[in-house]
Amino acid sequence: MQKELSLTLIAANNAHKAATDDQSVAETQYDTLAIEQSYLAEGQSRRVDEIKYAIKRLQSIPPEALTTKLKINIGSVVQLEKDIDKQQWFFLAPVAGGYRCKLTVQDNTINMVVITPESPLGKAMMNKQLDDEINIKITEKRIVDFITSVI
Numbered sequence: 610m611q612k613e614l615s616l617t618l619i620a621a622n623n624a625h626k627a628a629t630d631d632q633s634v635a636e637t638q639y640d641t642l643a644i645e646q647s648y649l650a651e652g653q654s655r656r657v658d659e660i661k662y663a664i665k666r667l668q669s670i671p672p673e674a675l676t677t678k679l680k681i682n683i684g685s686v687v688q689l690e691k692d693i694d695k696q697q698w699f700f701l702a703p704v705a706g707g708y709r710c711k712l713t714v715q716d717n718t719i720n721m722v723v724i725t726p727e728s729p730l731g732k733a734m735m736n737k738q739l740d741d742e743i744n745i746k747i748t749e750k751r752i753v754d755f756i757t758s759v760i
Contacts, residue, residue, distance in 0.1 A: 614660045621653035663704040681734045688758040
């Protein structure tokens with residue numbers, strides 16, 4: 610997330626410079642470049658704030674939440690049966706849902722997706738444990754899987 614913050618800060622600064630640049634001044638009443646640039650700068654600034662907030666919340670997860678436990682909760686790392694071959698894992702966090710990263714552990718690449726308890730998958734996993742079944746309905750699609758690993 611720190612890397613994403615750095616990239617977003619650069620994008621926000623570039624958007625701000627573009628919005629305030631002399632080249633962005635409207636030449637006609639129909640020239641909206643400066644307005645578009647200012648909307649982009651505002652959006653990038655909001656994204657910076659969101660990432661900073663997410664980093665702060667992730668750093669505030671108590672260390673004991675990151676230890677192996679019987680029931681899945683914030684701080685749990687979970688793998689489902691259908692994801693074993695893909696080396697896909699889920700990290701249950703209070704924020705940053707959808708964030709993806711690759712981790713290298715003992716020469717193996719692991720795909721990690723952050724999910725929150727508010728997401729359908731996160732909600733289905735909360736307070737479950739090893740070998741429990743999860744059952745989710747997203748739109749008209751029903752997903753049934755089993756929890757194979759909890760760290």
